[in-house]
Amino acid sequence: MAQDEIRQGANPAAYKVENNKDVYEETTKFLIPNVTSGYNATVFAYGPTGAGKTYTMLGKDGEPGIMVQALNDLFLEMRQSTDKTYKVTMSYLEIYNEMIRDLLNPDSGFLELREDTKGSVQVAGISEVTARSTEEVMNMLVKGNLERTQEPTAANATSSRSHAILQVTVRQRNKTRNIMQEVRTGRLYLVDLAGSERAANTHNRGKRMVEGAHINRSLLALGNCINALSDKNGPKYINYRDSKLTRLLGGNCRTVMIAHISPASTQFEESRNTLVYADRAKHIKTKVNT
Numbered sequence: 001m002a003q004d005e006i007r008q009g010a011n012p013a014a015y016k017v018e019n020n021k022d023v024y025e026e027t028t029k030f031l032i033p034n035v036t037s038g039y040n041a042t043v044f045a046y047g048p049t050g051a052g053k054t055y056t057m058l059g060k061d062g063e064p065g066i067m068v069q070a071l072n073d074l075f076l077e078m079r080q081s082t083d084k085t086y087k088v089t090m091s092y093l094e095i096y097n098e099m100i101r102d103l104l105n106p107d108s109g110f111l112e113l114r115e116d117t118k119g120s121v122q123v124a125g126i127s128e129v130t131a132r133s134t135e136e137v138m139n140m141l142v143k144g145n146l147e148r149t150q151e152p153t154a155a156n157a158t159s160s161r162s163h164a165i166l167q168v169t170v171r172q173r174n175k176t177r178n179i180m181q182e183v184r185t186g187r188l189y190l191v192d193l194a195g196s197e198r199a200a201n202t203h204n205r206g207k208r209m210v211e212g213a214h215i216n217r218s219l220l221a222l223g224n225c226i227n228a229l230s231d232k233n234g235p236k237y238i239n240y241r242d243s244k245l246t247r248l249l250g251g252n253c254r255t256v257m258i259a260h261i262s263p264a265s266t267q268f269e270e271s272r273n274t275l276v277y278a279d280r281a282k283h284i285k286t287k288v289n290t
């Protein structure tokens, strides 16, 4: 079975978005039943440094981000199921300078991507930790964030220099079967990207410039995939293999892009670029195969 899925942003005049809860409800909440039904879904925060991506995804005390809210709904939905049992595992990784690090086990060094027998791309050797509640996931996330590559830049004092990806895997079994057979696996990717600005804008030199080039390689590949997928004449060849980020996230997946822009006039060019990408992404139709 194949299903077409497109969700356009609602009419901005029709609703108010004042906090992370509103952002979650308008953008991400609808994905949760898909994941518990065995589909993959991705939410990524896109935009220049300091525009609020980490604030949206992770949140702050008293202002929980998309991650907490998505996990709360995910666990709630699983608890309410009468005919299924679920097992949830999580992995947390960063892509820094086109290298993958396990943030829950940083001693494991740099990890490689591999295709499994079904053709889906996996991170070889990444730790998968069982989680029974949002608190357990968030505790591990906080631990993992201490390992994340974060440095001050001219544009943000606690700038995330890597793309951070939280993978939540939901394995579903049917309770009513005599043999407890695994039926479906859904995966939710929650992604806090590094800043999308051109390196020159953050007045970075040396190491930060090199990072900028690598960050931009992944983001450029992401932008190219968005361009190719949104081509009015139908998608041409999609270069998912051009970067670690697009290899990992590419393929069959319902995807939400949360675009971040700054109100500052000095950020006009970045804001415009972000909106152009967001507009293109809005027109992508994905075919999700079951």
Ligand SMILES: Nc1ncnc2c1ncn2[C@@H]1O[C@H](COP(=O)(O)OP(=O)(O)OP(=O)(O)O)[C@@H](O)[C@H]1O
Residues within 6 Å of the ligand: 047, 048, 049, 050, 051, 052, 053, 054, 055, 056, 060, 156, 158, 159, 160, 161, 193, 194, 195, 196, 260
């Ligand atoms: N909606 C908001 N309300 C209040 N404060 C915010 C909001 N968005 C962002 N901030 C604050 O702005 C600062 C920069 O935000 P944040 O670190 O989330 O940016 P970022 O886009 O993740 O940047 P980078 O790409 O450098 O990691 C933080 O101190 C954050 O708390």
